[in-house]
Amino acid sequence: MEPLRVSLVGASGRMGQAVQDCARRHPETFALIGMPGRGDDWTAAFEHCDAVIDFSLPETTDALIEAVVAARKPLVVGTTGHDDEGRGRIAQAAKSVPILLAANFSVGVNALFWLTRKATEILGPDFDLEVIETHHRLKKDAPSGTARRLVEILADVRRLSLERDLRPGRVGNAGPREANEIGVHSVRGGDVVGEHTVLFAGMGERVELTHRAASRETFAAGALRAAAWLVRQKSGRIYDMEDVLGLREGDS
């Protein structure tokens, strides 16, 4: 079988380098055929690839979406930190081309998503919910895309509202904790690749689910795996890594 021809946006960045390393270790499976940067014609650059992988910044979303739709290519988005408008544009484009958007490509973190849903269901409303994430000093967005996804899962199971119940950090005279709050806390420092803890704090007991990434390789390998999966899918909705791994409720 021919290797999957991949075009990579954000190739010069930390994640871009990790994807390049991973693809080069598997030349029989993946061929990086384009790494367009600022000022390049992305539609033309995508013409001969099977799929596009993006690890850049949310600022590139408009140009990226326009180019994949024009070139009619599946897109794997690893970039995090999109606002509602950016997400809306990605959702609109997903009607024309297959798009997979994953806050985190590691198998471990996707298992954490699944475990978080289950633990929230089992522990019920008497447990206070907090998410703590730690990343390297250069990370731009906060909270991390993975922390946002964890918060979405908690809010979904407990039927809470992100607008009303989210408490991103607490400062000053914050007062006693409300039962419905979901706290989210961002720690930044050094070269930490990424750590996420979901804390379920009850009276007399506490459950903590933690994932620690030691290298970016797991994200890179997951993004390439997602691209190989996505080229076999139809457009119509945004996919995520839980689809690739078969972790959706109801999947066998």
Ligand SMILES: NC(=O)c1ccc[n+]([C@@H]2O[C@H](COP(=O)([O-])OP(=O)(O)OC[C@H]3O[C@@H](n4cnc5c(N)ncnc54)[C@H](OP(=O)(O)O)[C@@H]3O)[C@@H](O)[C@H]2O)c1
């Ligand atoms: N989904 C996951 O599993 C996962 C894991 C880790 C990180 N991430 C996310 O992936 C993204 C990249 O992270 P990183 O640590 O690799 O960042 P980084 O080292 O800062 O790299 C950013 C890349 O984007 C490019 N870029 C930025 N603005 C651009 C523009 N306007 N046009 C074209 N290219 C542009 C940069 O190119 P220049 O060299 O030209 O500046 C660089 O190649 C972040 O959103 C991060 O949160 C996701």
